[in-house]
Amino acid sequence: MSGRLGEILLRESRISLQQLQLALEHQRSHGGKLGEALVNLGFLTHEHVTEALAAQYGIPSVKLSEFPVDPAVVKLIPMEMATKHHVLPLVRTGSSLTLAISDPSNVFALDDVKFLTGLHIEPVLASETEIDQAIKNHYGTAEDVARKKEIDELVSFLDEGTAESVELDEDEEGTLNLADLERAAEEAPVIRLVNYILMDAVKRGASDIHLEPYEKDYRVRYRIDGLLQSVMNPPLKLRDAIISRIKIMARLDIAEKRLPQDGRIMLKLMHQGKRKQLDLRVSVLPTLHGEKIVMRLLDKENLRLDMTKLGFEPESLEKFQKAIFKPYGMVLVTGPTGSGKTNTLYSSIAQLNKEDTNIMTAEDPVEFQLPGINQVQMKEQIGLNFAAALRSFLRQDPNIILVGEIRDFETAEIAIKAALTGHLVLSTLHTNDAPSTISRLMNMGIEPFLVATSVHLICAQRLVRRICSDCKIPDPASPQVLIDAGFTPEEARTAMPYKGKGCNTCGGRGYKGRVGLYEVMEITDEIRDLILVGASALELKRKAIEQGMITLRRSGLIKVKSGMTTLEEVIRETVL
Numbered sequence: 112m113s114g115r116l117g118e119i120l121l122r123e124s125r126i127s128l129q130q131l132q133l134a135l136e137h138q139r140s141h142g143g144k145l146g147e148a149l150v151n152l153g154f155l156t157h158e159h160v161t162e163a164l165a166a167q168y169g170i171p172s173v174k175l176s177e178f179p180v181d182p183a184v185v186k187l188i189p190m191e192m193a194t195k196h197h198v199l200p201l202v203r204t205g206s207s208l209t210l211a212i213s214d215p216s217n218v219f220a221l222d223d224v225k226f227l228t229g230l231h232i233e234p235v236l237a238s239e240t241e242i243d244q245a246i247k248n249h250y251g252t253a254e255d256v257a258r259k260k261e262i263d264e265l266v267s268f269l270d271e272g273t274a275e276s277v278e279l280d281e282d283e284e285g286t287l288n289l290a291d292l293e294r295a296a297e298e299a300p301v302i303r304l305v306n307y308i309l310m311d312a313v314k315r316g317a318s319d320i321h322l323e324p325y326e327k328d329y330r331v332r333y334r335i336d337g338l339l340q341s342v343m344n345p346p347l348k349l350r351d352a353i354i355s356r357i358k359i360m361a362r363l364d365i366a367e368k369r370l371p372q373d374g375r376i377m378l379k380l381m382h383q384g385k386r387k388q389l390d391l392r393v394s395v396l397p398t399l400h401g402e403k404i405v406m407r408l409l410d411k412e413n414l415r416l417d418m419t420k421l422g423f424e425p426e427s428l429e430k431f432q433k434a435i436f437k438p439y440g441m442v443l444v445t446g447p448t449g450s451g452k453t454n455t456l457y458s459s460i461a462q463l464n465k466e467d468t469n470i471m472t473a474e475d476p477v478e479f480q481l482p483g484i485n486q487v488q489m490k491e492q493i494g495l496n497f498a499a500a501l502r503s504f505l506r507q508d509p510n511i512i513l514v515g516e517i518r519d520f521e522t523a524e525i526a527i528k529a530a531l532t533g534h535l536v537l538s539t540l541h542t543n544d545a546p547s548t549i550s551r552l553m554n555m556g557i558e559p560f561l562v563a564t565s566v567h568l569i570c571a572q573r574l575v576r577r578i579c580s581d582c583k584i585p586d587p588a589s590p591q592v593l594i595d596a597g598f599t600p601e602e603a604r605t606a607m608p609y610k611g612k613g614c615n616t617c618g619g620r621g622y623k624g625r626v627g628l629y630e631v632m633e634i635t636d637e638i639r640d641l642i643l644v645g646a647s648a649l650e651l652k653r654k655a656i657e658q659g660m661i662t663l664r665r666s667g668l669i670k671v672k673s674g675m676t677t678l679e680e681v682i683r684e685t686v687l
């Protein structure tokens with residue numbers, strides 16, 4: 112066979128006769144296949160060998176990295192078999208299975224897969240390195256595999272031991288048998304599974320856990336660094352037991368299945384040898400196929416109170432700190448949900464927290480408890496909203512007031528009044544950038560002169576993912592691409608973007624952690640004049656840039672240049 116491979120390569124002038132002889136010698140002394148010898152000696156690439164082999168065996172070759180692989184089909188054979196034979200199942204059509212294989216002469220591989228799947232095998236050729244890489248990608252890392260095994264064992268134990276008792280039925284009137292629900296939720300394996308889900312989320316640094324019932328399956332997803340990813344699919348029949356267990360932990364009503372519920376779980380656990388307390392905010396919402404649960408992990412250690420580490424450019428940070436250390440005026444932090452506004456506000460407060468200062472906060476919800484701060488949880492049901500809390504705060508002799516969010520005229524009006532009467536007011540608004548915040552306040556009904564005199568600074572922000580420092584590599588882009596993204600022509604000539612190649616540290620994603628982008632707009636005398644004459648957000652933006660404001664996009668580009676994040680992240684999160 113190998114003689115024929117040599118012939119094909121010679122005939123197509125891929126190699127010289129001398130190279131073939133050297134490779135055959137190499138093969139004799141080192142063993143292995145002729146193709147490998149040719150690659151090892153540097154005469155050919157893996158791709159060339161694959162093409163030649165495809166010609167030799169008369170089967171097609173594929174480029175796996177460009178081939179859409181069906182995850183359900185991959186699971187037809189276990190990872191051990193795929194690794195041993197260097198094969199990967201690609202597509203199933205009726206009773207035949209397309210199988211990527213690196214050595215079509217390996218009849219054992221073809222037999223094993225055929226025996227296991229009972230399908231007719233259609234081999235296609237791919238290089239061994241490509242297949243091994245694809246196996247890693249599709250079956251996950253060793254850690255993932257071990258994790259999956261652990262879950263499978265847990266679930267199979269549940270299946271065998273307690274399947275009957277976790278099957279929950281409604282009685283004839285459609286009411287639930289409470290005793291059954293409680294018993295099911297107290298079954299040790301259910302407890303272990305739920306604990307496992309919580310622990311695993313902590314270990315992986317997730318910010319949220321989603322448990323979602325669908326018509327035919329049940330899905331658990333984690334949000335890690337801002338993106339959701341599927342982590343497991345427990346059997347659908349465990350749905351009710353899992354939900355009940357979490358409801359019990361969160362002290363919610365396990366019999367109530369028609370209305371949304373909110374609760375909280377406090378957990379003490381050991382993580383990396385340290386005792387730590389974890390706070391979970393639990394939300395239960397009835398969906399079409401059962402109750403969906405979302406748990407937000409409030410981990411104090413993830414809260415970064417050191418303002419210099421959040422990602423502010425030095426000149427922006429200086430302006431921001433100057434504003435929060437003034438004894439009065441309003442400082443607004445804006446951005447969409449999940450852009451890190453709370454973190455910025457908490458770190459501001461942590462800096463201002465002194466014995467001689469009375470700090471009051473109105474929050475919905477109180478996410479983290481900070482010592483020495485008077486934090487008040489809003490309760491809409493009893494009329495304790497932001498406006499009502501603010502009004503009471505003014506009678507509590509405050510120096511600094513934090514209002515969770517300004518979303519209506521009433522709150523805005525009292526906040527401005529507080530800022531104009533000798534208090535520092537910190538708050539957030541849902542706006543896209545710093546300049547448009549001014550028009551948002553006016554649209555709520557606030558007079559321009561009140562906005563102009565009370566607001567001292569506006570900080571818009573976003574979070575982007577940080578490139579994993581363990582697998583960071585240069586990722587060159589053409590000067591035109593860089594210029595289109597907002598770099599100046601001079602910068603585009605020298606800037607070198609980076610990306611993460613993917614490694615064990617970052618779970619193959621190339622990113623680990625996040626960093627903020629900040630646009631800090633000071634209300635200078637010129638800007639104040641513009642506000643008073645009713646200038647548009649665009650005019651305000653131009654003036655602010657002229658006065659040195661770093662925009663969100665610019666803040667991102669600076670971090671692309673320093674290799675902190677990728678161009679894609681910045682383009683996705685900001686506008687030019």
Ligand SMILES: [Zn+2]
Pocket residue numbers: 579580581582583611612613614615616617618619621622
């Ligand atoms: Zn990495």
